[in-house]
Amino acid sequence: MTFRNIEIKEISNILGVEYLGENSVVNALNLANRELNGNNLTYIGHESYLKYLAQEDIVGAILSKEHFELLDSSLKESKSFFVVDNPEKEFYNLHDYLYKNTDFYISPSNSISIRGENVIIHPSAVVEDGVTIQDNVVIGPNAVIHTGTIIGSNVTINAGAVIGGQGFQVLYNDEVPYLVKHVGGVKINDNVSIGANSCIANSLFDGYTEIGRSTKIDDLVFVAHNCKIGENCVLTPGAIMTGSSSLDNGVWLAPNAVILNKLNVGEEAFVGSMSLVLKNVPENTQVFGVPAKKLGTTVSKRPKEDCDKI
Structure with a gap:
């Protein structure tokens, strides 16, 4: 961008x-x-x-x-x-x-929409100008795709999902809270699925909130501005990632897990249901509870060469 x-x-x-x-x-x-x-x-x-x-x-x-x-x-x-x-x-x-x-935040590409082959967009969905969509993409009923979004091939975005929604950052001006305008985008890589009524917020400034290849996101998941999700991750219903948090490859978030801002969850880690992550989670670690604490280790769910083929 x-x-x-x-x-x-x-x-x-x-x-x-x-x-x-x-x-x-x-x-x-x-x-x-x-x-x-x-x-x-x-x-x-x-x-x-x-x-x-x-x-x-x-x-x-x-x-x-x-x-x-x-x-x-x-x-x-x-x-x-x-x-x-x-x-x-x-x-x-x-x-x-x-x-x-000014027109400082108006990119020349924002007025151009690119769509690949075999793209199915439900009549009730809203796709704004300045969205790039590759091949074999399905966008479900009432989904909203905002300007600045890049969608890779073989992606499914289910009903009511919002991609590129305004991130939420509150500052104070003379003790009165106000929202900072977010002007970045969202990048969804190949083979991703995003569940119904989930929201992926756009980035605050230049760059993208990014979803890695072959990641699967269930219903009612929220991914905040500037988050980075690696490849082959699984986010189950109600999971929340707050601003600038990140998941390395192969991470699994169980239902209603919460990752606080600027924290990282390492490769192949597992965060248990309703857990609150308050510090970085090392790779191959299972954490549970409020606050989340280590209760075990994980093993790779499949050989890495097989992951690359999904």
Whole structure:
């Protein structure tokens, strides 16, 4: 997903804040610890995030005077900076302004829909412009597929499912909660099935919430923004993945399991019914309970060479 370019000088005019360093070109806003592509502007809300500024894909940041003074001189000279009192607030104000008042978040591909062969879409389903669908896809009654979604081959999306629904991130402005607009997409790889009334949220900024090859998702499952699900996973009814959590290949989530944000469940792990995962789960581990605790180990459900053939 590619956005249009905007110069740091133009951002300076929007924020009403002078910039320091280079007048770089920005083509994405993103959080520093995310998977990045292109020229990203980010913000620093805590000292621990300063280390990410050395990445080539970050050309500038909004940060406090305290954090700016901690940077080495080479970074100050090679990147662009806005020094403000409240970096998070200024960053999301900029994001909101760009969404409402410019075409920064309008990708040229958003007006183009691509459909492969043997695609069956129920008459009551809604497929917006800017959706890519490969071969042998079935989309059931009342399903909604939002702009920015990429669907691979041999995918089934059942009745009432919502793909690319608005992610849910709440911030506060003068103690009043508001929702941050999500502008990314969803990528569903080949041989995936998504159950009735499940929801896969779009990513917050550039990039995709992604469902890996041959994963099977049952009814009433919620996958939040920026989640990554590996290949050959199974998510049973009522499972919930909160923002930026991830499953490695072959993970099984039992009914009503909950994975909290930014946590990872390792390869071939099993999360028991109604379990609440509060820390990363190692590979080949069974966890149960609230909070989820290790109660055993798992074995691979099938040889890896067989998984690749599914």
